[in-house]
Amino acid sequence: MYVLKHGIKKNPEKRWMLPDRIFFGYGACHILAGAFLERPPLQGFYGERIIPDEGFWGNHIYVTDGVIAFDHHGYSARERLLGHHRKGWSKQSAGWDCTIEKVDFDLLDTAELNQRKMLGPDQYLQDPISRAHRFIKRIDHAEDAKRALRTTLIQAPICVSI
Template sequence: MPDLYGKTAVLYDRACKFPKPDRAAPCRAAIVRRKQGNAPSPRNAIGSPKLPTQQSGAMFFPKINVKADPVRRWHRPDRHFFANGACQVLAFAFLERYSDLGFHARWIKPATGYTGNHIFVSDGRHAFDYHGLTTEAQLLSFAFRRARRFFPGWDATLVDLPTAVLISEQRSRQIEGLWLREPGQFLHDAMPRAQAFLDKFGNLRNRLLTASASCTSHDTE
């Protein structure tokens, strides 16, 4: 079996291991500020720690109001941009380029009361999102472990989406719980950016066809 996923699989495996949040950090920071003579009020100093913006090199939580600010949203790094807020555009770019490989879009739809929507593409075995090519099992394992790490009890269902929904706000709103931003509704057209980001992963067609051929040969032995 060829090394189809390379470092991507390792990234997913590592991403599933989360360090425990340092809940004492805000208190230590408050002590330092008091020594410097600019201590905030006790209530602010001991306030609940914020969620980290990045964990294990693969956890992205946008800062407050980033989505509401078109400029700040656009100027995030590509992986942050396509991990949170523009995953549907990247999914469409993939499906448009590799339309003959049997992939379709899947929506991770959080249970009522939870956040954490995400869209990726899958052929039932392989999957692709901002991390790159992996297996659907690895992608879902990472997504669920990540969410449950920060939101105990988090759960979600998988919903298959028509390709056209990914770039149409109107069509997306016809699906309960879904409301997608079109490529042209960002600060700039997000589709060229998605295509350029997709280029960074090389020719995925050859890797997928090689893997399929290898699996077929093993099945016939």
């Protein structure tokens, strides 16, 4: 799990200069999810939010169809994304746990986001929505989603007694 250097998230210039995956993975995941839902490259997706238990860090927003998910890593099996997130935060904070909720607010609305302690699109140095759309456009959604879906269908090997 990548950890940002202290102070980067509070410095608009340094935050904006982060590579896309780090920018959208560590503080602007809601913007990426909102841009995806604004112009969905695949149908049937909705936002979900990882909400850490009281006293812990590790909030994250991604989009999913219930089986596969999309975030700054690209497409993956939803359960794999959740497992990766849990493993990373559990290593940093003993007892880390969370709740998963369906997003029921506009991921690109500043007032809605500020109520949940997230920055709105107009509170970044430049336009994060355009940046998210450029990031999304670089992906082969059909192929990457199909690859992620195949990982959900792989079954455990059958054990044979000898």
